[in-house]
Amino acid sequence: MALFQLFLISVLGSCMAQDEDIMTPVVNIYSELEKLKASIKGLTVDLNTAKNELAEQKSLIRELQKQIKETPKVAFTASMSSTPSAHRGPFSSETKLIFDKVLTNIGNAYDPVKGVFTAPVKGVYYFRYSGAAFSSQDMGLSIFKGTARFVSSYEYNSGERNDQISNGAVMELDVGEEVYMNLWIRTWIFVDRRYNYSTFTGYLLYPLDSTSV
Known part of the structure; x- marks a missing residue:
């Protein structure tokens, strides 16, 4: 009987220990x-x-x-209408070239009658020209900003069948400043009827704040 009581106490103790483990949260x-x-x-x-x-x-x-x-949209490309002689020049003095055959004139800042581009807004612009001529004459071209020569190209009479030149420039212009092309003294430029070999192009890259210095 005493042994049975000891066994029962042991079993009850074990069960109570298990209950405590179950109630304790992990x-x-x-x-x-x-x-x-x-x-x-x-x-x-x-x-x-x-x-x-x-x-x-x-x-x-x-x-x-x-x-x-x-942002203003400003861009133009112009060529020259054909002439009976198929060229302009040579002249006894440097002469403004009139690119009167307008191919593109977005914003109408280029005047084909005067051959002059007038900046409608203060900004940074890009201009480019191309010129073609027969080899029997020299060819000299310049872009002018106002009264100042900006960039130029010259092709000496090389004896080849055809001569071509081109150049371009980035300019900062104020409103109303003018850009145009000149033909050098005693040189000429070819004017074709269909292919527009000789052209004058310009467009606004981006405007500048009119209050900036």
């Missing part, structure tokens, strides 16, 4: 909940930051679209 629920709250708070901050960055990018895109829309 994970601290409150600690994990606080960690989850902190994680959600961090994600909320990141989301708000992303929203602010997206709003800034949208604002920048709208501003760029507005600038593009408001």
